[in-house]
Amino acid sequence: xxxxxxxxxxxxxxxxxxxxxxxxxxxxxxxxxxxxxxxxxxxxxxxxxxxxxxxxxxxxxxxxxxxxxxxxxxxxxxxxxxxxxxxxxxxxxxxxxxxxxxxxxxxxxxxxxxxxxxxxxxxxxxxxxxxxxxxxxxxxxxxxxxxxxxxxxxxxxxxxxxxxxxxxxxxxxxxxxxxxxxxxxxxxxxxxxxxxxxxxxxxxxxxxxxxxxxxxxxxxxxxxxxxxxxxxxxxxxxxxxxxxxxxxxxxxxxxxxxxxxxxxxxxxxxxxxxxxxxxxxxxxxxxxxxxxxxxxxxxxxxxxxxxxxxxxxxxxxxxxxxxxxxxxxxxxxxxxxxxxxxxx
Amino acid sequence: xxxxxxxxxxxxxxxxxxxxxxxxxxxxxxxxxxxxxxxxxxxxxxxxxxxxxxxxxxxxxxxxxxxxxxxxxxxxxxxxxxxxxxxxxxxxxxxxxxxxxxxxxxxxxxxxxxxxxxxxxxxxxxxxxxxxxxxxxxxxxxxxxxxxxxxxxxxxxxxxxxxxxxxxxxxxxxxxxxxxxxxxxxxxxxxxxxxxxxxxxxxxxxxxxxxxxxxxxxxxxxxxxxxxxxxxxxxxxxxxxxxxxxxxxxxxxxxxxxxxxxxxxxxxxxxxxxxxxxxxxxxxxxxxxxxxxxxxxxxxxxxxxxxxxxxxxxxxxxxxxxxxxxxxxxxxxxxxxxxxxxxx
Numbered sequence: 140x141x142x143x144x145x146x147x148x149x150x151x152x153x154x155x156x157x158x159x160x161x162x163x164x165x166x167x168x169x170x171x172x173x174x175x176x177x178x179x180x181x182x183x184x185x186x187x188x189x190x191x192x193x194x195x196x197x198x199x200x201x202x203x204x205x206x207x208x209x210x211x212x213x214x215x216x217x218x219x220x221x222x223x224x225x226x227x228x229x230x231x232x233x234x235x236x237x238x239x240x241x242x243x244x245x246x247x248x249x250x251x252x253x254x255x256x257x258x259x260x261x262x263x264x265x266x267x268x269x270x271x272x273x274x275x276x277x278x279x280x281x282x283x284x285x286x287x288x289x290x291x292x293x294x295x296x297x298x299x300x301x302x303x304x305x306x307x308x309x310x311x312x313x314x315x316x317x318x319x320x321x322x323x324x325x326x327x328x329x330x331x332x333x334x335x336x337x338x339x340x341x342x343x344x345x346x347x348x349x350x351x352x353x354x355x356x357x358x359x360x361x362x363x364x365x366x367x368x369x370x371x372x373x374x375x376x377x378x379x380x381x382x383x384x385x386x387x388x389x390x391x392x393x394x395x396x397x398x399x400x401x402x403x404x405x406x407x408x409x410x411x412x413x414x415x416x417x418x419x420x421x422x423x424x425x426x427x428x429x430x431x432x433x434x435x436x437x438x439x440x441x442x443x444x445x446x447x448x449x450x451x452x453x454x455x456x457x458x459x460x461x462x463x464x465x466x467x468x469x470x471x472x473x474x475x476x477x478x479x480x481x482x483x
Numbered sequence: 484x485x486x487x488x489x490x491x492x493x494x495x496x497x498x499x500x501x502x503x504x505x506x507x508x509x510x511x512x513x514x515x516x517x518x519x520x521x522x523x524x525x526x527x528x529x530x531x532x533x534x535x536x537x538x539x540x541x542x543x544x545x546x547x548x549x550x551x552x553x554x555x556x557x558x559x560x561x562x563x564x565x566x567x568x569x570x571x572x573x574x575x576x577x578x579x580x581x582x583x584x585x586x587x588x589x590x591x592x593x594x595x596x597x598x599x600x601x602x603x604x605x606x607x608x609x610x611x612x613x614x615x616x617x618x619x620x621x622x623x624x625x626x627x628x629x630x631x632x633x634x635x636x637x638x639x640x641x642x643x644x645x646x647x648x649x650x651x652x653x654x655x656x657x658x659x660x661x662x663x664x665x666x667x668x669x670x671x672x673x674x675x676x677x678x679x680x681x682x683x684x685x686x687x688x689x690x691x692x693x694x695x696x697x698x699x700x701x702x703x704x705x706x707x708x709x710x711x712x713x714x715x716x717x718x719x720x721x722x723x724x725x726x727x728x729x730x731x732x733x734x735x736x737x738x739x740x741x742x743x744x745x746x747x748x749x750x751x752x753x754x755x756x757x758x759x760x761x762x763x764x765x766x767x768x769x770x771x772x773x774x775x776x777x778x779x780x781x782x783x784x785x786x787x788x789x790x791x792x793x794x795x796x797x798x799x800x801x802x803x804x805x806x807x808x809x810x811x812x813x814x815x816x817x818x819x820x821x822x823x824x825x826x827x
Binding site for chain 2: 170173174177178180181426427430431433434435437438439441442443445446447449454455457458461462464467468469470471472473475476479480
């Protein structure tokens with residue numbers, strides 16, 4: 140095993156930082172590192188935190204860090220901004236947060252930005268979550284990994300699919316509830332938090348979300364072909380899918396993160412969902428389905444990489460032919476697949 | 484050639500409607516249809532129209548339809564909403580618009596929603612654009628295809644990459660300018676329209692956009708790894724890349740679509756960009772690069788489909804092994820690629 144992997148597994152924050160950078164940059168050797176670390180993953184509790192800017196996610200995440208630390212856990216945080224064109228560097232807010240926890244070797248926070256490729260962000264986030272999983276669970280320790288996203292677009296939801304639990308943070312009066320259904324949050328949300336619950340409209344916000352959850356149950360049955368369903372093969376085990384004992388219905392928890400109110404019940408809701416995911420047949424089926432997705436996604440990327448490697452000239456020739464309309468792109472693709480498949 | 488393809492190529496609107504449905508649903512025979520139609524594509528002028536909800540895109544598109552019709556063109560419109568969980572059906576606004584043009588056999592409007600898969604939306608949109616391209620260019624006619632998207636997320640921008648020209652519509656006072664840089668619009672925009680130019684702040688909006696364009700030129704040079712760049716291999720030929728004679732710098736046109744003001748200059752700006760794309764070395768290089776992207780995307784999908792077909796059992800076994808942490812997902816993927824590559 141490499142020195143770096145060993146140090147990550149011993150829980151050294153600086154090793155985690157270096158390993159994350161290596162994975163984020165896909166620097167030489169990053170795959171070996173991931174392979175070495177993988178057998179030691181799967182022990183940390185991974186929570187995805189998503190919600191519109193302004194909902195108070197960062198403050199809430201800070202409170203969650205505090206809460207998990209009190210329980211004795213080591214906490215890793217990855218803050219993802221898929222819309223940022225800048226990569227690598229920590230954002231200002233992130234630096235401030237890092238300073239606050241700078242003296243605590245059991246908290247590690249890192250920002251990541253876009254990787255600029257369909258599926259690439261969720262892949263590299265997943266890899267980074269694995270690293271932090273291994274780091275946070277070092278020794279006999281309890282580990283927690285929080286994945287915070289900037290917005291609630293499709294990319295962000297993909298990112299939270301790596302988590303055991305997806306926590307959706309909302310705030311009163313932002314019109315988030317309507318957006319929620321649109322962006323496909325209902326298929327992904329496991330726990331809702333209405334933050335800034337001391338503001339006007341908080342109870343209305345809770346009611347709206349509960350209504351949307353109830354509607355979601357009906358709509359999903361009717362639709363049968365929503366984004367999260369057909370593609371990910373998850374008709375069962377979804378948060379809002381049904382209210383019977385076997386399935387999970389997302390609770391809505393009110394918080395005032397700035398004052399630390401409601402954090403205990405929120406942690407409780409998260410723990411309950413974690414138990415459900417880990418213990419119930421449906422929860423385990425969901426995790427298995429997500430793993431299947433991952434392998435498939437990873438296979439998809441590996442196949443195209445291998446094909447581009449093997450068939451560079453044929454690919455260029457095909458594009459030229461399609462450009463000249465000598466062949467259609469569908470036939471050209473079929474021929475390329477045949478060529479690749481036949482490769483010894 | 485199939486009867487349906489022939490009728491599309493004769494410019495029959497009902498045939499276009501049926502063909503689009505077949506492609507949208509990926510119904511049996513849709514690929515043959517696309518293959519038959521392909522040699523007759525590439526003649527229509529394809530414009531992507533994007534911008535935040537509330538910028539007045541639909542009204543503007545209506546004006547553009549009018550303008551292109553006056554020039555004697557046949558106009559096909561595809562309105563794409565990647566965030567909608569409902570697919571197939573026309574939205575209310577769309578029906579209203581369709582009614583307005585119902586008596587005109589040279590205008591065809593169709594709504595499409597999500598296909599629920601990464602890359603899937605841009606693929607099926609591209610296929611539908613091809614069909615409308617062939618339909619709109621029937622006989623000796625001039626053809627125009629407008630692709631209108633609901634928002635300005637990454638999915639939407641992917642969709643507009645099928646176009647010759649991407650028109651970004653903004654309105655004063657919406658704070659769009661700042662969003663623009665974030666969402667990667669600058670890499671994609673060829674022409675900007677500031678709609679509702681009779682409102683306060685229109686000139687400020689124009690200035691902001693021009694500033695962002697100027698900044699964009701600098702930033703792009705510095706970044707070198709923005710979303711649109713590394714991935715799509717398009718350092719040259721981008722809208723905002725440089726201001727010298729060879730490259731295109733996006734003009735900003737003020738309009739009041741509700742009153743039809745500024746439409747003529749906008750059409751002129753579009754025509755100018757079309758000429759640039761078709762005549763300049765850089766424009767042609769960009770088109771070639773986008774075609775290369777398409778073939779590659781199409782190959783990526785075809786490869787994973789073929790691999791899932793060939794290796795269904797191996798894939799399931801791999802997932803089970805990864806789940807048991809008997810093997811890591813990276814090694815499992817490599818083995819699957821080797822198996823597929825070796826397939827006779």
